[in-house]
Amino acid sequence: MSERRESPLITAKQVVPPVRPGAVQRARLHAPLLDGAGTRLAVVVAPAGWGKTTLLSQWAHDPAEDRGVVWVSLDEADDEPVRFWTYVLATLRREVGGLTDAPLGGLLSPGLDPVDLALPTLLNELSALRTRHVLVLDDYHLLTHPGIHESMEFLLGYLPDALRVVIAGRWDPPLPLARLRARDQLTELRAADLGFTVQESAALLSAVTDRAVDERTAGVLRERTEGWAAGLQLAALRIRNTTGADGAGPDAGPDRHVLDYLRAEVIDRLPADQRDLLVRTAPLERLCGPLCDEVLGRTGSAAVLDRFDRADLFVTPVDPQRQWYRCHALFRDALHHVLDTDHPGEAARVLSRAADWFLAREYVAEAVELRIRAGDQEGAGRVLRSTVPHFLERGALAVHLHLGALLPPATVRADPRLAVSLAWSAGLSGRFTAMGPWLDLAEPRIDEHSPALEGWCTLRGAATAVRAYELGVVQGDLAAALTRAATAVELEPDPDRIGYVVARTVLAAMLVFADRCAEAVPVAEDAWGSARAQALPPLLGLQAASILSSALSETGQVAPLRRLFAEVGPVIAAASQRWGGAVSGLARLRTVEGRLAHADGDHAAARALLRPAVELARTFSLVPTLVTALAALAEVELDDGDRPAARAALREAREAVDDGAVLPVVARALRTVERRAGRAPVAPAGGSPVVLVEELTDRERAVLRALTGTATMREIGASLYLSINTVKGYAKVLYRKLGVATRQDAVRQARALGLL
Known part of the structure; x- marks a missing residue:
């Protein structure tokens, strides 16, 4: 994976806080955490001021704890699944020997949720470890996003012995604590336990x-x-x-009266310069010397923070180097109260200056969050609308969308460039249904005088290209999509801009979807050539190359196809380095490459390409590519004489076609292979009695029962109060345990086992 520049806040949040010299050791509270090594989850729950973080820090440094402790300090900004898991996975990768970059790469791959690839990959790698670690998530109560709690439940459900989790917060996390408690998989420390003797x-x-x-x-x-x-x-x-x-x-x-007491007995007794620093920086969750100097227009803040630490004044370091600090929550509340009372309006000014400090260091997400908190919605929008490439390079498009959703609709509506950038980000990240609402906000306000997005000739060209894709992929209106895409191409004539590539890639894709592949070839070649010349991010390059590969394959242009695969190799390598190869365009490329190998008579190479293509298409829920890859794989198996394997692939492909809308050209190709196979994609007869090797969890059983009906995965998720991606994650594990690949086979196998 390519090297990523880390924010200093990331580093400060990824270390066990140091133990304050002279702090009271409380061995009686270490014991449950040490003795609870066999439980999957430990929760330390109490209101502010009960010493949760201090206790866990002391336990983490206790020589009696022989497991490695991995620590993540959370704050309000982490309340988004991709950002949360980015912190967690990056910290695990750094602290746990034997883990690779693959889980983090899978997380940052555009278009995937954590339970799609990152967490299953992490669980597989953890299962192979002999070392043991504990993951501590401090201040978990600040997280409210359902996707975070769903994915955490998923992780806990399959956690191997190599990892245990400790969660600290002010109230119970929304996780299945009762179930874990009943199974003796939960250790609990609460306020009654934390009270000092x-x-x-x-x-x-x-x-x-x-x-x-x-x-x-x-x-x-x-x-x-x-x-x-x-x-x-x-x-x-x-x-x-x-x-x-x-x-x-x-x-x-x-x-x-705690706040009044803190002001009278602590804050008002401080020297003026120390009081000024703490009061005016109260809006900031973490402090360091350079940041305080910048926002206050002074020098020497680092030395003042160090004095606070040494004086036990509710200011504690969060990293061993004592560069970053945080105020105790109650003390910070009191400081904020003083600031609002004595210096009205100062909080917004401090947050704005801090935003500038972070933006100057290219920490865009932090800067946007601070501007939003400062009430500068327009300023936050200005940063967001120009930073799609920034988030794209870092695999953080979900964070870009999350930040956009924090802005009031009126702010987005007033800035059509921002709305279009968010729609484009939604399309790039695979959240296709989110494209339309953003475009609906933008399009009525776009005219020929509208300033263009960065990398585009016109704002109308960007909006038209994104709308064309939304019409074709979400609404299935290929005629309207082709018209819009052709217009976007006319509006984006500069081959040195991103918009040139995107508009032509969209038009070529719509032509392929409409089974007009001969017309798509020159358009896709133009897009691919410009993407190479501009050295665009791998995601954009792979999209252009994958559409071109399909068009060339369908029109039988073998020589240009071979040249394309030679050219696209470095882009695939870059995507593999950054995301472990988990990128949507690669599934289509591998499928076409596998078909080419099959045509050359190299069945082993074809199978080696098509099987990963199938897995990628499953992961990204790319139904047309999945059906195409499965049909191609079935043909390879038929030529090798393995009709059961071919029929298994065709069963999965047919189920995917029956479960959702598929392009006519794809359905036609599947029917061709089915006829060759005898059009009887049924389960193999006879065989040994089926045996369930691994017990199903409660969630898996609930998903299994739902699979017996006709509800779609999205409808099943709604009925179980889970996201569609979490349902898919459970279904994947369920299929593996049952030894099947399709929904129908899962139900059939479950009935044979007496599970239904």
Whole structure:
């Protein structure tokens, strides 16, 4: 995989926080985490201020923990599946020996959800490891996206012994805790467990005040605060700043007057420069010296942050180098309250300056998020509309779309360039049904004076090309799609722009879909030639090359086809390096290449190309390519005399055709092979009794029951409150366990096993 430039925030979020010198060791709470090594999941759940992160950091550094600890600190910006799993998989890859780049590459491949390829690949690699690790997800309560919880449930359902998961948050994660608890696969630590004992309270008070605090005083404070770590810390600071040690402190637990107390007893007592730094940077989730200097227009912030850390003032480092810090959640709330009261409007200015700091370092997602939080919706939109290539290069188109969805519809409607860029991003990432709504916002506001998108001659050309693809792929209106695509080609005449390639690729694709392949050849050749000359990102190049390969194959132009495969080799290599070969255009290319090898009489080479093509088409849900690849594979098997294998491929192809709309040219090709095979794609008769080797999970059984009906995968997902990609993920595992490849065979096999 090509080297990726990492944000400093990524590095800070991927390390176990250091243990503060003098922190109270709580071995009694380490024990469940150590002894719970056999459970798949441990949850540490309590409100703010109960010491969850401190406990887990101490446990992670405990010599008694012989497993490797992999840590990811989460924040609000991670509430999107691709971004969340990018952090997790990148951290696992760095910390766990034996893992490859393949899971991360599969995740970043445009058009795939985590459960399509990344998580199954990760689980396979983990199963081969002999080492053991624990993945800690801190502040999981900040995540609300259903796709994250669905994919996490999927991971936990198939987790091998090499990995266990610890989740820390303020409330229970929306995961099947009851099921895990019933199966003795859950370890739980809650507020009642995290409360400090009298002895622990005395140790904490003595450490913070730097004076001996007896157990009587500690007992009074412990009772007053109910063992709440943050309350004890506040009491200790009060003692340290007064001459008496009578237990004066917050007069209640965590729910009363805490913000006022923090302001009066901590914030207002700080020196002016220190107070100014903390109060004015309160909107920022993590702090470092250069960032604070930039947003405050000052110098020396790194030294001030270091002093806060050493003084136990609710500011803690998040990396061993102590370059990045975070404020305790309650303390940050108090700082934010002071900022809003004393400096109205300053929060937005700080967020905007921080956005500029990140954007100058090419951390686009962070910059956009900060501008949105600052209320600068237009500024966020300006960045988004010009950065499709940035997100495309990094395999983060889902993040681009997620950020666009955070903007109010009025903001997008007012900027047709932004709406078109989001529609284009949706098409590139395989989210075809999202293209239309974005285009509907843009098209009424586009005229000949509209400024063009970066890389395009005209905005109308970009919108027309994207609409043509949406009409052909989503609506199935090839006549309208061809008309729009031809118009887009006329509007994009500059061969040195991305728009030239995209418009011609779309037109060529529509011509192939309409079975007008001879007309498609020169258009696709033009697109491919321009893509090569511009050295465009592999995804765009492979799309052009794959359409050209289909057109050449269907028109029998073997010599140009061989030249194409020689030319496209470096692009395929680049895609394989970046995404492990998991890119949609490659499925079509491998299918055509396999058919060419078959025509040359090399059945082994044809099979070696067609089987990966089938798997890629399954992964990306590319029904026309899947049917074409399966039909080609069936022909190879027929020529080798393996009629059962051929019929198995044809059964899957026929099921795919019956389950959804397929282009007439594809259906016709399938019928041709079916006639040759005797048009009897049925299950092999006889054979040994079927045996279920691996038990089905509850989710798999629910999916299996749903497969017996006529509902589509999308409808099954809706009935089970799962996304279609998560349903597909469970179905893939279900098929593997049953030893089948199709839905019909899964139902038949399940009935034979008495599962239905």
